[in-house]
Amino acid sequence: MKNKAGVIKELRKAIEFYSELGFEYLPLKREDIPGLISKKTSITGRGTAYANQNRAGDEDNYVPDKKDALKNLRKDIGDCHRCKLSENRKNIVFGEGNPDTELMFIGEGPGRDEDIQARPFVGDAGKLLAKMILKMGFRREEVYIANIVKCRPPYNRDPEQDEITTCRPYVEKQVEIIDPRVIISLGRIAAQSLLRSKIPISKLRGSFHDFQNIPVMPTFHPAYLLRNPKGKWLTWDDMQKVLEKLKGG
Numbered sequence: 001m002k003n004k005a006g007v008i009k010e011l012r013k014a015i016e017f018y019s020e021l022g023f024e025y026l027p028l029k030r031e032d033i034p035g036l037i038s039k040k041t042s043i044t045g046r047g048t049a050y051a052n053q054n055r056a057g058d059e060d061n062y063v064p065d066k067k068d069a070l071k072n073l074r075k076d077i078g079d080c081h082r083c084k085l086s087e088n089r090k091n092i093v094f095g096e097g098n099p100d101t102e103l104m105f106i107g108e109g110p111g112r113d114e115d116i117q118a119r120p121f122v123g124d125a126g127k128l129l130a131k132m133i134l135k136m137g138f139r140r141e142e143v144y145i146a147n148i149v150k151c152r153p154p155y156n157r158d159p160e161q162d163e164i165t166t167c168r169p170y171v172e173k174q175v176e177i178i179d180p181r182v183i184i185s186l187g188r189i190a191a192q193s194l195l196r197s198k199i200p201i202s203k204l205r206g207s208f209h210d211f212q213n214i215p216v217m218p219t220f221h222p223a224y225l226l227r228n229p230k231g232k233w234l235t236w237d238d239m240q241k242v243l244e245k246l247k248g249g
């Protein structure tokens, strides 16, 4: 067990890490570090709102636009080695799409094709996802697609809890910047990680949940749907609910 000095050192590292990412407070619950923190720890950083665009010449009131903010975040991630998934990856798969979108998809992590191409959802599951997005009335480029962990777990195993926890600030920051109206999480790991829940995906799907004050609709992962095509009907129900929400329903 770590002594108090060790815990403080770890905590300082965590604060610096979150501060680099622009967080203004630590996303920790009091019970995560009993006896050490009595209330939200304040750290300075950039604001939480990002402009869709800035008026020309308005340097005094400059707010980074979402595209720049995402670029800065990618720069901050750099050649990340914060967890053991860095050991076997070829590329960090940051995410891609329209930063001004109202609809964001979050999967669990890159697979083989994604690792090679450094793009999310480009294999067979990605092709199915693109079809689902089209069926909803969007093109893939009009939404934003990211993953919970940015590096491929070896042999496509599930990401482990320590890897999810270490990578989590990145997806939290992506969501904060993009600030979509609705998130669709794809598969069990994405839903349970975002919602910090152990409830099975079959029970989570079909209704909205909350992540950073944004409605999340968990649904099945396209890779699961490739193996279990009957699940497509339930997924389509979930998509309909999302479309209603986007229309203001």
Ligand code: SF4
Pocket: 077, 080, 081, 082, 083, 084, 085, 086, 092, 149, 150, 151, 163, 166, 167
């Ligand atoms: S999975 Fe995330 S935390 Fe781990 S090495 Fe990759 S980018 Fe860093």
